[in-house]
Amino acid sequence: MNGFPLQRMTPRTLAAASVLGALALGAWLLHAGPSRAASEPQAAQPRPALAVTTVRPERTAVALQLPANGTVAAWQEASIGTESSGLRLTEVRVNVGDVVKKGQLLAAFASETVQADVAQARASLMEARSSAADAAANDERARTLSATGALSAQQIQQYATAGQTAQARVAAAQAQLRVQELRLAHTRVLAPDDGVISARTATVGAVVGAGTELFRMVRKGRLEWRAEVTSSDLPRIRAGGKVRVAAASGAQVVGTVRMLAPTVDPQTRNALVYVDLPAHGDIRAGMFARGEFLLGERRSLTVPQSALVVRDGFSSVFEVAADHRVAMRRVQTGQRAGERVEVLSGLSEGAAVVARGGAFLNDGDLVRVEEDLKQKQAPAPAQSAPAASK
Numbered sequence: 001m002n003g004f005p006l007q008r009m010t011p012r013t014l015a016a017a018s019v020l021g022a023l024a025l026g027a028w029l030l031h032a033g034p035s036r037a038a039s040e041p042q043a044a045q046p047r048p049a050l051a052v053t054t055v056r057p058e059r060t061a062v063a064l065q066l067p068a069n070g071t072v073a074a075w076q077e078a079s080i081g082t083e084s085s086g087l088r089l090t091e092v093r094v095n096v097g098d099v100v101k102k103g104q105l106l107a108a109f110a111s112e113t114v115q116a117d118v119a120q121a122r123a124s125l126m127e128a129r130s131s132a133a134d135a136a137a138n139d140e141r142a143r144t145l146s147a148t149g150a151l152s153a154q155q156i157q158q159y160a161t162a163g164q165t166a167q168a169r170v171a172a173a174q175a176q177l178r179v180q181e182l183r184l185a186h187t188r189v190l191a192p193d194d195g196v197i198s199a200r201t202a203t204v205g206a207v208v209g210a211g212t213e214l215f216r217m218v219r220k221g222r223l224e225w226r227a228e229v230t231s232s233d234l235p236r237i238r239a240g241g242k243v244r245v246a247a248a249s250g251a252q253v254v255g256t257v258r259m260l261a262p263t264v265d266p267q268t269r270n271a272l273v274y275v276d277l278p279a280h281g282d283i284r285a286g287m288f289a290r291g292e293f294l295l296g297e298r299r300s301l302t303v304p305q306s307a308l309v310v311r312d313g314f315s316s317v318f319e320v321a322a323d324h325r326v327a328m329r330r331v332q333t334g335q336r337a338g339e340r341v342e343v344l345s346g347l348s349e350g351a352a353v354v355a356r357g358g359a360f361l362n363d364g365d366l367v368r369v370e371e372d373l374k375q376k377q378a379p380a381p382a383q384s385a386p387a388a389s390k
Helices: 011-044 112-145 153-185 373-377
Strands: 050-052 058-074 077-081 088-094 105-109 189-191 197-201 213-219 223-230 242-247 254-260 270-277 288-304 310-311 314-320 328-329 332-337 338-345 367-368
Touching: 011 050, 011 077, 050 373, 058 270, 058 332, 058 338, 112 153, 223 242, 223 254, 223 288
Parallel strands: 050 367
Antiparallel strands: 058 223, 058 288, 077 213, 088 105, 105 189, 197 213, 223 270, 242 254, 242 288, 254 270, 288 338, 310 314, 314 328, 332 338
């Protein structure tokens, strides 16, 4: 010890070394004791689990919406067929998706046979008129001779009957000519209204019978959304109300409620609501679509969407108490208004709620509340200068 070999140290030297060691140990304990005692209270203090910012619930305008599902369908469909029988289709001028106008030619049949029938009916009419003119002249002469007694009353009556019969034959010939002219007109298939061709079965060269459907048309090109609404929600909807409809393709339009079905399905207890839709290239008949009936708005308590925490299927928020400990409050949510969510129950209006990061907290955790950066950057309100003393 102290640089001396152990075998050369005398008892007196060993005693001095022991005294020096004891003094050094006491000095070390005197110096380390207060520092250790001072550090023990700091270690005992709990550390915050998270640094958070808080917000308070606000009353904002929340839109009242009623969601529903339904199908897009044609407002009205027109079935366009033929009234002629046994004629060959020679021309088809439109296809599916074409926009047509009322009276536009869609297809044409072979008209040679019908034109011949028209000519024959016109000739029969001319013949009937000639016969009628001759019978009328004979009737007139017979009436003239009735006063002289040259003809008996029976003969005079026969001439009068022949004249009337000839006039009837003229009327029949005129009707037959009209029938043939209609057949000739029916060889041209015309659009009954403005619209869009939705189906086509017409084929050039086909010989079709009377009543066969050739085309199907969406009248006026108008579409409607047929929404299914429960009978309990039906009284909330009124004709003329606005509806936001979104198709499966993502296209969105705003429609108008035209009418409500007068009956309810006895099996599903749902009723149909007919909503007129504006024209849109991505919305077609037969598509499934979701929609929301816009029923007005109300002022409700809302919190930012980032403040909500979903656990075990329930929505909750963390309320910060005065001692900076959080308490988890289960809330009932309602409609969404942009980035805010309506709170129907479970939260008071003056509560301080963790704005974000609640997913990392548990009930009873200690947090450090920091001032929101937006509040730090907000300019201080200008103070008015004190009034000058008179």
